Amino acid sequence: MFFLLACAEAPPWTPTRASRLWPEGPGDTIPVPTELAAAGWLADVSAWRYAGSGAEGRAERGSFGIGDGTSFALLGLDEPPNTLTNAVGPGYQRGEGFYADMPLWLARDGVPLELRAARVQRPRGTGLVRTRAEFEGSALLDTIDLVHDGVILRHVTVNGGAGLSLLAGEGGTRDGAAMVPVGDVPVFSAEPVSFVLAYGGDAPDFSEALAASRARTAAFIEGAARLSTPDPAVNDLYEGMLLTHLAQTDTSGTVSPMSRYTSGWLRDAEGPIRLYLAAGLFEAAAAILTDTYRVSAGQAAIANSFPLDTSRGDTPPDWSTVPFMDGRNPVEAPSYPVIHEAMYRRATGESAIADDSFLRACVERQEIHDGLLMFSGDETFRYTLALPLGGMPEEVGWSSNSAFLWIAAAESLGIDTSAVRERTESAFYVDGYWSPVAAYDTLEPYPAPFEDVSLGASRLLGDDRGIDAVLDTLLRSDGTLLTDGAVGYTGMVPGYLLAAVKDRAEGEAAFNALATVATPSGHFEEIHTADNLPLQLTHDADGYGADVTARYRPWEGGVVVAAMFDYLVGADANAPGQRLVLSPHLPNGWPQMQVENLPLGRDGRYDLRVEGFEEGMVICVDRDDDGPAWTACVGEDCRELPAGGSARWTVADSEGR
Numbered sequence: 001m002f003f004l005l006a007c008a009e010a011p012p013w014t015p016t017r018a019s020r021l022w023p024e025g026p027g028d029t030i031p032v033p034t035e036l037a038a039a040g041w042l043a044d045v046s047a048w049r050y051a052g053s054g055a056e057g058r059a060e061r062g063s064f065g066i067g068d069g070t071s072f073a074l075l076g077l078d079e080p081p082n083t084l085t086n087a088v089g090p091g092y093q094r095g096e097g098f099y100a101d102m103p104l105w106l107a108r109d110g111v112p113l114e115l116r117a118a119r120v121q122r123p124r125g126t127g128l129v130r131t132r133a134e135f136e137g138s139a140l141l142d143t144i145d146l147v148h149d150g151v152i153l154r155h156v157t158v159n160g161g162a163g164l165s166l167l168a169g170e171g172g173t174r175d176g177a178a179m180v181p182v183g184d185v186p187v188f189s190a191e192p193v194s195f196v197l198a199y200g201g202d203a204p205d206f207s208e209a210l211a212a213s214r215a216r217t218a219a220f221i222e223g224a225a226r227l228s229t230p231d232p233a234v235n236d237l238y239e240g241m242l243l244t245h246l247a248q249t250d251t252s253g254t255v256s257p258m259s260r261y262t263s264g265w266l267r268d269a270e271g272p273i274r275l276y277l278a279a280g281l282f283e284a285a286a287a288i289l290t291d292t293y294r295v296s297a298g299q300a301a302i303a304n305s306f307p308l309d310t311s312r313g314d315t316p317p318d319w320s321t322v323p324f325m326d327g328r329n330p331v332e333a334p335s336y337p338v339i340h341e342a343m344y345r346r347a348t349g350e351s352a353i354a355d356d357s358f359l360r361a362c363v364e365r366q367e368i369h370d371g372l373l374m375f376s377g378d379e380t381f382r383y384t385l386a387l388p389l390g391g392m393p394e395e396v397g398w399s400s401n402s403a404f405l406w407i408a409a410a411e412s413l414g415i416d417t418s419a420v421r422e423r424t425e426s427a428f429y430v431d432g433y434w435s436p437v438a439a440y441d442t443l444e445p446y447p448a449p450f451e452d453v454s455l456g457a458s459r460l461l462g463d464d465r466g467i468d469a470v471l472d473t474l475l476r477s478d479g480t481l482l483t484d485g486a487v488g489y490t491g492m493v494p495g496y497l498l499a500a501v502k503d504r505a506e507g508e509a510a511f512n513a514l515a516t517v518a519t520p521s522g523h524f525e526e527i528h529t530a531d532n533l534p535l536q537l538t539h540d541a542d543g544y545g546a547d548v549t550a551r552y553r554p555w556e557g558g559v560v561v562a563a564m565f566d567y568l569v570g571a572d573a574n575a576p577g578q579r580l581v582l583s584p585h586l587p588n589g590w591p592q593m594q595v596e597n598l599p600l601g602r603d604g605r606y607d608l609r610v611e612g613f614e615e616g617m618v619i620c621v622d623r624d625d626d627g628p629a630w631t632a633c634v635g636e637d638c639r640e641l642p643a644g645g646s647a648r649w650t651v652a653d654s655e656g657r
Contacts, residue, residue, distance in 0.1 A: 011650055013613035020588040022233035022515040027051030027119045030132045030142055033157045033194050039210060042130065042144070045121040047233040048240055048522030054079055054115030059529075059536040062521025063552035064120050064129045065258065067092075067247040068216070070150035071179075071200050072258050073102075074552055076120040076521060078539070080105060080133035082143045082154075083169070085539075086259050086546065087179060089200050090150050092250040093308040094262045095175040098543035102169030102181070102199065104143065104156065106135050112167055113139060120521070124236065127217045127243050128210075139164060148209035151201035152179070155210075161188030171199060174543075220246050224279040226596040227565070231588070233515065234564075240522045241561040242279065245272045248554050250308045253287025260550035264295065265305045266333040271492075271558020273340045277347045278565045280599030285344055289352035292337050301326070302362060304333045304378055319361035325376070329394060332376035334362035335405035339460070342412035348602040349575035356413070363410045366402075371423025372438070373402035380526060380555075381452035381490050385436060388485035389446060397437040397446075400428040404456040433469035449473050451481035451493045458500045467500050475506070479513030480532060488535055491517075491524035491556030495563035502567040508587045511567055514560060519551075524560045526550040568593065569608060575601040580632045580641065584619060586612035603627055606641075616652040 024047035032042045050062045064076040071089025078085055083103040088094050105112040113135035121130045133141045140159040145152070158164070165188070171180040183197040196206045220242070227238045249255050254264040255272040269288050276285040295306045298313035301323040324330050341353045353359060366373065375382065375394035379401065386392050393399065403424040407417045427438040428445060435445035436453035449470045457463040474481040481493055494517050498510040517524060517532050525534035526549040537548040570583035580600060586593055595608045604627040611618040619634055623645050632641040639647040 010611055010613070010618055011615075011652075013615040016586075016591045016612045016614060017589045019230050019590050021231045022047075022512070024233055025049035025051065025520055027121070030119055030121055030130050033142070033144075033155065034192070035194055036144075036155070036207065036210070039207075041125075041214075042123050042128075044124050045130070046124055046236040046240055046522070048236055048518070048520065049119070049121040050076055050081070050520040051117070051119045053117055057536065058539060059533040060520075062120060062519045063259065063523055063525070064122060064521050065244060065247040065552050066127060066129055066145050066147050066152070067249075067258065068147040068150065068213075069249055069251040071147050071152055072247065073145075073147075073152055074259060075129045075131060075145060077551065078103065079118075080115050080131075080141070081118040081120045082131040082133060082141065082145070084145075084152065084199070086543070087152070087171075087199070088174075088258070088262065089152075089179065090177060091309055092248075092256055092258065092262055096544070097174060098546060099174055099179045100169065100172050100543045101541040102171050102179075103167075104133075104141060104154070104169070105167040106133075106139050106141050106158065106161065106164045107167045108164055110165070110167075113137065113164070122240065122243075122521075124239065125218060125221065126214050127247055128213060144210070146209065146213040148204065148213055149201070151203065152199040153203060153206060153209055154181075154197045154199070155194065155206050156197060157192055157194045158188050159192050160190060161193060162190045164188050168197070172543075217243060217246065220281075223283075223597075224281050225569075225598045227568070228594045228596070229568070230590050230592065234568075237514070237518065237522045238561055238565060241275060241557050242281075244523065244552065244557055245275065245284075245554050248552075249284070252291045252308060252312075253284070254291045254308060255288060255554045256308055257550060257552075257554055259552045260546040260548070263305045263307055264292065265555075266292065266336045268555040269340060270336060271553075271555040271562065273343065273558075274562035275558040275565070277343055277599075278562050278569070278571075280597065280605070282344075282348050282599065282602060285340075286352040289337065289341060289344060293353045293355065293358060296322075296358065302334055302358075302365070304328045304376065316355050316358065319358050320365070322361075324361075324365045328376045328378050329374045330365065330367045330376075331373045332366075332379065332399070332402045332405055334366060335402075335409035338362050338409035338412060339405070342409075346574055346576065347599065350602055360413055360415070363406065363413060363415060366406055368406075368420065369398075371419045372398040372427060373406055373420075375399040375402060380492075381450075384452070384483070384486050384489055384527060385450055387487055388450075388483055389437060393437055397439040398427065398443075400424060400434055400436055400438075401453045401456055403428070404453075404460045408460040429465070431469070432466065433473070434466045448484070450483050451489055452496070455496045455500045459496060464500070467504075471501070471506060478516050478532070479506075479509040480517060482530055486530075488527050488529040490527055491553055492559045494524065495556075495560035498560075498563040498567055502563075502570070502585070503583060507567060507585065511564065511585075511587050514564055521552075523552055524556040525553055526556065569595055569598065571598060571608070573600055578628060578630045580606075580621075580630055582608070582619060582621070582632065582634050584608065584610050584617070586610055586617060600625070600630060601627065604630070616650065619649045619651060620646065621648075622646045
């Protein structure tokens with residue numbers, strides 16, 4: 001249920017029509033085991049959940065992750081749904097590979113029963129995953145999965161198991177560490193039978209581990225802004241992505257893509273940092289930035305990616321001479337930590353990376369040829385661009401994406417960008433759109449916009465030219481973008497689109513497209529195909545090859561949900577200038593929205609309440625801190641917002657909501 005505290009008497013306007021809500025995932029809540037009845041909160045599950053037949057493939061399923069920074073596993077993607085995939089630990093850096101798939105099957109005389117149906121759910125406010133496998137003969141196998149002190153714990157309940165046995169994946173050994181199921185499996189009967197399995201260590205008391213896991217998650221999200229809208233699926237998408245990042249956060253503080261890759265990546269930090277800054281989780285954002293710097297210092301290198309288990313240091317080397325982007329073209333990725341640091345300073349008024357010589361090296365050591373920059377050769381979108389382009393982009397021509405990133409990073413440091421700006425304009429801006437590629441020899445531009453790149457000038461430089469061309473050329477009836485001839489698009493694209501059109505008439509359609517693209521678990525994966533499903537090419541059950549393409553993505557998901565949060569809240573907090581600008585939206589006829597604990601600089605917080613009417617909105621802000629006065633603006637109407645103060649605006653224009 002949604003509650004709104006009225007900030008003042010509303011104007012005599014017409015209430016909004018009935019709200020249109022996003023669909024919630026199917027399937028009844030998996031029953032709570034009798035012995036865990038005191039944990040009734042297990043039945044309060046996220047709207048993003050999966051229910052389907054055993055015949056559905058991985059592309060139709062959702063990716064649900066569990067992890068505590070030392071051990072990690074995915075669930076929900078394979079048959080049966082309780083299969084632990086991409087498991088790793090102790091430590092989040094995979095060495096020779098992930099552990100092999102570890103399923104739990106019910107069997108008769110050693111022969112696995114046929115899987116008839118599956119359900120996967122996450123209780124709200126937790127990093128737990130619950131699964132149900134329905135086998136032939138009405139036999140049920142339920143699990144509650146979590147990670148506690150580096151041990152993967154599985155509470156298993158079997159119903160209707162008389163005469164059946166359990167087949168458990170054997171796990172295996174990686175880099176000298178073992179992850180095998182340990183625990184006593186009872187003889188099954190017609191009545192429900194429960195037991196606990198542990199992977200990677202001894203099993204503690206499950207109830208205590210359950211409570212500790214929930215407390216850890218609650219402590220994390222307690223510091224974040226709390227989004228309350230009339231739509232449970234929207235609220236759960238936001239909370240779920242915060243928990244997705246937490247599950248993939250290594251003990252170093254770096255958020256790592258734990259499907260297929262692991263490691264820390266300069267560019268993949270974008271999603272978590274954008275979402276953390278919007279949510280006010282400044283310490284989590286700072287941890288990513290400072291760890292990136294300390295790894296670079298410890299390795300004496302500025303690299304595209306780095307192992308999570310590598311050395312760290314605090315003494316800066318000579319950044320002008322250390323290895324720079326070895327193995328890749330020396331462009332693109334090094335712009336990200338500079339841009340992220342600028343975002344952090346704007347949001348907090350403080351530095352996470354105080355060494356400006358490192359930041360300047362990230363910009364000044366990129367290779368520029370008469371104002372033009374290459375592709376690094378590791379861009380995620382290179383595969384989706386290659387088919388319409390007729391070759392890998394780094395082999396074909398110069399990159400406007402690298403140029404946009406470089407300009408944004410350089411300008412944040414006060415570096416002159418005029419030469420690159422002029423060359424970027426002349427080479428890539430043609431016929432009202434930004435081309436992604438200009439040929440090496442002729443500078444002939446690719447003759448159409450491309451969804452990942454052509455909105456980059458808007459997103460990174462505040463230059464909205466070209467948006468109309470992208471919409472005219474690439475926008476489909478379902479609110480998604482797709483380049484003609486491409487196999488699909490990357491998971492960031494729905495976020496890029498929403499960020500570009502949030503204050504335009506297309507904003508609501510772009511917002512609703514998120515519900516179309518998101519997987520049943522509420523994720524946006526490495527690549528989505530033209531039908532909006534994740535591109536799922538391969539899965540190696542032995543754990544050595546991992547998944548192509550990757551699932552459960554922090555970069556893509558963070559970019560999309562940060563764009564969603566910004567569309568709804570519309571808060572630009574400039575901490576150095578102590579100025580807050582608000583432009584919230586109430587889509588789909590929502591009558592109201594409340595967001596508590598929003599960040600106002602490093603230590604300030606405020607609550608935002610919005611009421612919607614046919615004629616416009618009432619916007620209310622309340623501060624609950626004792627920091628210095630800020631200026632708060634809605635449009636051109638600015639008010640002083642002192643410590644403990646309030647402000648109220650009546651916006652008599654409903655366009656764009």
